[in-house]
Amino acid sequence: MAQHTLTFPITDPQEILQLRAGDEVTVQGHIIGIRDRTQIRIFDEGVPPPMDLGGAFLLHTAPNVRKLGPGRYEKICIGTTTSARMVRFTEPLGAQYGVRAICGKGGFPDEAIEPMQRLGMVYFAIVGGAAALETTQIEEIEEVAWEELMPECLWKFRVKDFGPLIVGIDAHGGSVYREVQAAARVKLEELYARL
Amino acid sequence: MSTVATDIQGAVADAAAHLYVWALKDIPQDLRDALAAARDRETSVPGKRVLEIIHRNIEVAERENNLVCQDTGIAVYTCRVGEHFPLHPANIYKALRDGTERATIEHPLRSNAVHTITRQNTGANIGYRLPIVHWEFISDWDGLDVKCVPKGSGSENMSFLKMCVPADGVNGIKRFVLESIVGAGGKPCPPGIVGIGIGGSADYALYLAKEAITRPVGTRNPDPVVAQLEEELYGLLNETGIGPMGLGGDVTVLQCHIEHADTHMTLNPVAVNYQCWAARRASVHIAADGGATFDRDF
Numbered sequence A: 001m002a003q004h005t006l007t008f009p010i011t012d013p014q015e016i017l018q019l020r021a022g023d024e025v026t027v028q029g030h031i032i033g034i035r036d037r038t039q040i041r042i043f044d045e046g047v048p049p050p051m052d053l054g055g056a057f058l059l060h061t062a063p064n065v066r067k068l069g070p071g072r073y074e075k076i077c078i079g080t081t082t083s084a085r086m087v088r089f090t091e092p093l094g095a096q097y098g099v100r101a102i103c104g105k106g107g108f109p110d111e112a113i114e115p116m117q118r119l120g121m122v123y124f125a126i127v128g129g130a131a132a133l134e135t136t137q138i139e140e141i142e143e144v145a146w147e148e149l150m151p152e153c154l155w156k157f158r159v160k161d162f163g164p165l166i167v168g169i170d171a172h173g174g175s176v177y178r179e180v181q182a183a184a185r186v187k188l189e190e191l192y193a194r195l
Numbered sequence B: 001m002s003t004v005a006t007d008i009q010g011a012v013a014d015a016a017a018h019l020y021v022w023a024l025k026d027i028p029q030d031l032r033d034a035l036a037a038a039r040d041r042e043t044s045v046p047g048k049r050v051l052e053i054i055h056r057n058i059e060v061a062e063r064e065n066n067l068v069c070q071d072t073g074i075a076v077y078t079c080r081v082g083e084h085f086p087l088h089p090a091n092i093y094k095a096l097r098d099g100t101e102r103a104t105i106e107h108p109l110r111s112n113a114v115h116t117i118t119r120q121n122t123g124a125n126i127g128y129r130l131p132i133v134h135w136e137f138i139s140d141w142d143g144l145d146v147k148c149v150p151k152g153s154g155s156e157n158m159s160f161l162k163m164c165v166p167a168d169g170v171n172g173i174k175r176f177v178l179e180s181i182v183g184a185g186g187k188p189c190p191p192g193i194v195g196i197g198i199g200g201s202a203d204y205a206l207y208l209a210k211e212a213i214t215r216p217v218g219t220r221n222p223d224p225v226v227a228q229l230e231e232e233l234y235g236l237l238n239e240t241g242i243g244p245m246g247l248g249g250d251v252t253v254l255q256c257h258i259e260h261a262d263t264h265m266t267l268n269p270v271a272v273n274y275q276c277w278a279a280r281r282a283s284v285h286i287a288a289d290g291g292a293t294f295d296r297d298f
């Protein structure tokens, strides 16, 4: 299990290709917070996002914040939500906007594996619920768009030593979740036989 | 911590406001112990890593006086109302609602409440029929116990109901629970508490499953037959290999709690309600004079 440090947004696709399912990654730079309603607006309502998502790292989140002034927010508690609900946006995020990494909790189902491989994207697993710690790794909320969707806006965070994250799905067709599920299905048959 | 109040409705509202924030920040000792034991026995590399991070997170929340998890949930309260408690349940409800709203605005906490069709936010974690309150009434008593369980969506989305038939027997129940937890994978932030409701009716089984997740971690059902099923399922679930955050490992669940009710001869319902590792709960006892004593043991 290799360990890596990556800075986002990335410019060299090779940085994504070196990652393998199960590796540990720490992230620096800028990440973008996004959630259900944000992506429904982009793809189902066809409104282009007012932030550049090229090479981006997206975080599935809806933070607790305190408003300081117009468009300015202070973090209170920022954590990560379940990714599986938003899996259908994976392909268009990569194909239309050049997103390179999606981070959330609980994993993506297998339908994310093929587009991630084709488009050179990865899924990072974070520890769901570990928001107090995650908040200390977010230095600042630099930008907010679509405030009317609060808290499901588009957020730009500057991070320091964000992680550790585990590569759940890599850009080579590897998925920790597929392996765990396959093994659990075999185990289930064994357990049923024992009942 | 204890307080004395003269305005009884105000006292219940104050207690609710305190309970909600307290539950979100400071997780109970029995849960901390269960998580520490899980970390010590986990052998998979990512699984152990996850449990170490959870441990660090609980420490950071304490140090920074922050929420353990960002999902402030929907506030679910359980009330045990003594027949001589001097405030009518209609007003207890108002007080719980006011306390929830005040805590959300004053802290501030993220508000999650939306209209279920329009998806418009309905206020400070309150709305039509929110918060949710479960009631129990106690004869020959003048007190009120309130337990607050902020229930996050990641785990609540992993709720399942099956109307097994009597011919499916107890094995049908076991299979359904195993299948549900494997299917849930990493989504409900495992390892957590699997709440199971069996018997009653469809709605009551789900209610019982919710009640089961609010018990102190590792307590056993007083009926030895049910307690034995809790033990057995706890063991079986931890053999599935789903592991912490679904990344594979030995610890898939911290506990399995079952609540049951007698049922119709042709019914065999089983409901599963998942509670994530951040199994937050806090409770208060309010005396007839409005004095509040905060503890965690009910």
Ligand code: SF4
Pocket (backbone or CB within 6 Å): A079, A080, A081, A128, A129, A130, B069, B070, B071, B073, B151, B152, B153, B154, B155, B187, B188, B189, B276, B277, B278
């Ligand atoms: S499932 Fe629980 S621990 Fe995970 S994000 Fe939701 S509330 Fe937090």
